[in-house]
Each structure stands twice: as structure tokens, then as C-alpha cells.
Amino acid sequence: MRIAEAAARCGLNIATIRYYETKGLIPNVGRGSDGQRRFSPENVDWLTLLYWLRETGMPMKVMQRFAALYAQGDATIADRKQILLTHSKLLAKRRHDLDRCEEILARKLEIYEGELR
Amino acid sequence: MRIAEAAARCGLNIATIRYYETKGLIPNVGRGSDGQRRFSPENVDWLTLLYWLRETGMPMKVMQRFAALYAQGDATIADRKQILLTHSKLLAKRRHDLDRCEEILARKLEIYEGELR
DNA sequence: TTCTTGACCTCAAGTTACTTGAGGCAGGTA
DNA sequence: TACCTGCCTCAAGTAACTTGAGGTCAAGAA
Numbered sequence: 001m002r003i004a005e006a007a008a009r010c011g012l013n014i015a016t017i018r019y020y021e022t023k024g025l026i027p028n029v030g031r032g033s034d035g036q037r038r039f040s041p042e043n044v045d046w047l048t049l050l051y052w053l054r055e056t057g058m059p060m061k062v063m064q065r066f067a068a069l070y071a072q073g074d075a076t077i078a079d080r081k082q083i084l085l086t087h088s089k090l091l092a093k094r095r096h097d098l099d100r101c102e103e104i105l106a107r108k109l110e111i112y113e114g115e116l117r
Numbered sequence: 118m119r120i121a122e123a124a125a126r127c128g129l130n131i132a133t134i135r136y137y138e139t140k141g142l143i144p145n146v147g148r149g150s151d152g153q154r155r156f157s158p159e160n161v162d163w164l165t166l167l168y169w170l171r172e173t174g175m176p177m178k179v180m181q182r183f184a185a186l187y188a189q190g191d192a193t194i195a196d197r198k199q200i201l202l203t204h205s206k207l208l209a210k211r212r213h214d215l216d217r218c219e220e221i222l223a224r225k226l227e228i229y230e231g232e233l234r
Numbered sequence: 235t236t237c238t239t240g241a242c243c244t245c246a247a248g249t250t251a252c253t254t255g256a257g258g259c260a261g262g263t264a
Numbered sequence: 265t266a267c268c269t270g271c272c273t274c275a276a277g278t279a280a281c282t283t284g285a286g287g288t289c290a291a292g293a294a
Contacts, residue, residue, distance in 0.1 A: 004241070061279095078229075088222055097173060101169045101170070105208075108201060151272095
């Protein structure tokens, strides 16, 4: 499929996909005889994973390392697993931050209620 | 107190605090006779709130609006409340994203397990 | 067949939200 | 007196995109 469809499926926008490709984040993107990018279903799965990693705060350098490992094939699975486990810990931290912030907002809103009445 | 202590208390770093002040995000920061900033406990509470809002993804433009309202005093409490309620919805969305990403990571990790054995 | 439209391309510049570095003053200590 | 620390401003650098200019190419309308 072409870039518009890939973008619609993975959640990233077209410009971001092109940008990610220049940064080496998307291994094995093909080109048609017209010079335009062609994305396989595997490419789209990969992009979808990147979308969620980015959305939850993985830095680009880590994604770059992750992509480089992915490009090297099955021998790197243990390393990739480690990266995802580390990211999992980040998710836990973010969840904790959300909790803390929600607490603070609730307290603040309560105070506002008091001042409004 | 001076900027180093304020930074230690609110979680923002010194350069960020100065930057926020130039952007109008911190109303009523005093200066000593030496020209250095002096932060009141109220300033620090405000900075701490900004810290958590930023940490959970509030864009600077919104913080700017929020700060401008805060600077105008009690008449703007209803508007500020609205901003925090909106942010609360963003928190819920982020939590949902974390859930989704965790699901995806779990699935991916399971596949890796399969390939490793 | 020529014209237009739409989707794609590259490359350069702009944007957001900081971060880092250069150069300088002011007050306290050795 | 010389230095160190903590603060100051202003300019430039960075990350991760986003937008805009200018161009190609294939397919359908006139």
C-alpha cells in the first residue's frame, strides 16, 4: 500500500512517516517503479508499534536503536525484549505521574469550588 | 527563597523557571535589592502545579492562558476551573493510551518469548 | 491530445519547549 | 587581594516534528 493508507492505519501522519524513514526508524520500505514508497503489512505493524511507543514517550534515540536491532533479525530478540521491558517501567512511572496529577487537580478543583460559592 | 531552592522544591530546573518567567507563566516573582529573583511559598506552589501540568502534557499556550487568568485574581476562577477540568480529560485519555500500549507490549513480549525458546 | 487534478516526491525553513554556553556582577571566605 | 559560588542576561543549540516551495507522474475530463 502507499503512504496515505499506511498513515491512516498506523496513526502517524504522512510527514512523520517520511521523517522516520530518513532517520532509519523504518527498515525495508520498498519503492514502486514510480519511485513512491510501498508499505507491506509488516511495515504497518512496525509503524503502529512505533506510534504507541512514541505516544507513551519513548525517545527517538531508543526507537532508533530498537529499529536497528529489528533490522538485524532474530539474533537481536533478547536485546529488543530488554528495550520493551525498560519501556514498560516507564509506563508504570507515567501512570504514577497521572495519579499524582489527578490528586493535585482534584484538590485544586475543590478549592475553586469553595471560592466560587 | 532564591531560585535554587525553588527549583529543588517544585521539580522544575533553574533554567526552565527562568524561561517560564520570561514567557509570563509565573506571576508576581519578586526581586531582591541585588536584582536576584525571590520566590514566595505561593510562587513555589504555583510552580509545582505547573510542573505537574507540564509533566502530564499540558501545552505551554494553555499554561500561558492559565497563568494570565491566575494573575487577574479571583474573578477568573470559573475559567481556571474549566481549564483544569479539560486537562483532567486529557489525563483520562493518557491513561487509556498507557493501557493500550501496555497491552501491545505484553503481546509483543509474549511473541519474543516464543522466538527465544 | 492537451489540461487538470491528486497523490506522491525532496529539501529547506519554521515551530515548540526547552537546554547549554558565554560572559559578567556581587558577596563571602582564605 | 584573589578566588569561589550563586545568581544574572542573551544568544545559540537541540529534539522531534511540521509546513511550505517547487517538481514529477499517472489517470481522467474536455
